[in-house]
Amino acid sequence: MMNKKHPHLLRAILSGMAAILVFIACQPAPPKEEGEFKDSDLVELIKLDSTFKLDIRYATDNNFVGRPVYTEARAFLQRPAAEALVEVNKALRQMGYGLQIFDGYRPWSVTKTFWDITPDDKKKFVADPAQGSRHNRGCAVDLTLFDLATGKQIEMTGAYDEMSERSYPDYMGGTEEQRKMRDLLRSKMEAHGFSVYAYEWWHFDYQDWQSYRIENIPFSEID
Numbered sequence: 001m002m003n004k005k006h007p008h009l010l011r012a013i014l015s016g017m018a019a020i021l022v023f024i025a026c027q028p029a030p031p032k033e034e035g036e037f038k039d040s041d042l043v044e045l046i047k048l049d050s051t052f053k054l055d056i057r058y059a060t061d062n063n064f065v066g067r068p069v070y071t072e073a074r075a076f077l078q079r080p081a082a083e084a085l086v087e088v089n090k091a092l093r094q095m096g097y098g099l100q101i102f103d104g105y106r107p108w109s110v111t112k113t114f115w116d117i118t119p120d121d122k123k124k125f126v127a128d129p130a131q132g133s134r135h136n137r138g139c140a141v142d143l144t145l146f147d148l149a150t151g152k153q154i155e156m157t158g159a160y161d162e163m164s165e166r167s168y169p170d171y172m173g174g175t176e177e178q179r180k181m182r183d184l185l186r187s188k189m190e191a192h193g194f195s196v197y198a199y200e201w202w203h204f205d206y207q208d209w210q211s212y213r214i215e216n217i218p219f220s221e222i223d
């Protein structure tokens with residue numbers, strides 16, 4: 001019998017199987033959600049409006065992680081949110097500005113990565129994967145303004161993904177012009193069903209975010 005003749009072999013097989021089971025059990029998965037949800041209808045923003053300027057930092061190493069977490073520089077939102085964003089872009093165009101998009105829909109696994117690498121005292125700047133992010137639902141967008149005439153990004157009170165009080169949308173520091181631009185972005189977004197996150201002037205949630213599930217679909221699987 002194998003277990004008598006080769007006890008070490010049996011032990012090795014059993015410990016190998018145990019390791020595989022532990023590996024499977026530890027694979028992170030999105031939280032299970034109960035209730036009624038709309039079907040996901042993620043649309044690529046530039047397919048609705050080619051004048052959005054894409055600046056997908058998470059597809060580059062110019063982000064707080066320091067390495068790319070997306071393999072494709074694309075931005076998606078659920079269709080009603082995407083359509084509302086087109087309206088915001090139109091309203092701003094008349095004033096000489098356009099929307100520069102940093103991020104939209106974000107697969108849940110990326111939210112998990114952000115949480116794991118962020119120190120505890122900075123965790124208010126990242127979503128708890130146990131709750132999921134509104135980005136995971138395709139109903140949150142990170143963005144700023146750019147100048148249509150020069151193509152240059154407009155200066156705000158703080159930088160994108162900066163983990164300091166300069167990121168708060170009601171931060172009173174910075175220059176008057178920076179605050180004016182930040183507040184212009186916010187007012188146009190609010191006029192079209194978005195609300196700003198209390199700790200990040202660049203992050204906006206669409207009004208129907210509760211209607212959509214947390215998703216973990218990679219960009220490569222979205223048409």
Ligand SMILES: [Zn+2]
Binds near residue numbers: 141202
């Ligand atoms: Zn965000």
